[in-house]
Amino acid sequence: MSDSKTGPIFDKEPGWGHSVSKWLNRYLITHIAPILIGALIIGLYVRYLPARKSPADPTVSTSPSPTDQQTAWTSDAIRRGDSYTSIARAIVNRVLMIEQTGTITRGARLYAETKLVQDIKAQPLVVGGTLSYSQPAVFDYLYGFDKLSPAQKAKWESYARYIKF
Incomplete structure (x- = not known):
């Protein structure tokens, strides 16, 4: 930053975008992607998991007989x-x-x-x-x-x- 008669002038420096892109490049493949893929797999498994039912009593008929x-x-x-x-x-x-x-x-x-x-x-x-x-x-x-x-x-x-x- 330099001082002038019109006020301060800010020099261009790497901002948040540069810092975030460096962090994502460093951690995206190794940490974030596996976590997201794992969460997606678990979410799909829970969503489509068949309802667990207790075993049926073999003495009970599930369909009514004519009588x-x-x-x-x-x-x-x-x-x-x-x-x-x-x-x-x-x-x-x-x-x-x-x-x-x-x-x-x-x-x-x-x-x-x-x-x-x-x-x-x-x-x-x-x-x-x-x-x-x-x-x-x-x-x-x-x-x-x-x-x-x-x-x-x-x-x-x-x-x-x-x-x-």
């Missing part, structure tokens, strides 16, 4: 963002996975879902709570679609074309 379906009650946990319709759709999908029948049409699924929404609306939706339903009632709704008139079935089928199940 169990007469009295089968199931409950679902309510998560944030769930609605009666989304829960009813999940219930119908789960029951169809158990039944594994290919004869249920999209209109029948929509009909059962709509009837089930009317039933479960009596139960409040509280995040973290559970919602109970009867599996035989869902089967009754699915197969009750066959009792509708052809005109009613056609309307349900036309509505169901626009629904993504």
Whole structure:
């Protein structure tokens, strides 16, 4: 720095940019990069780590037998963002996975879902709570679609074309 009549004049000296670039060149490859790569690997491992479950009791059946379906009650946990319709759709999908029948049409699924929404609306939706339903009632709704008139079935089928199940 030199003094003049107009004030001090600062000479050019290496500033923060030069110091930081020297430090990064010295430590980036040897210290920072391995730490960042390790943190990325651990983060991805934790993110995609399957949920660890306790071993299942071999004496407990995971799928209900036909005789169990007469009295089968199931409950679902309510998560944030769930609605009666989304829960009813999940219930119908789960029951169809158990039944594994290919004869249920999209209109029948929509009909059962709509009837089930009317039933479960009596139960409040509280995040973290559970919602109970009867599996035989869902089967009754699915197969009750066959009792509708052809005109009613056609309307349900036309509505169901626009629904993504």
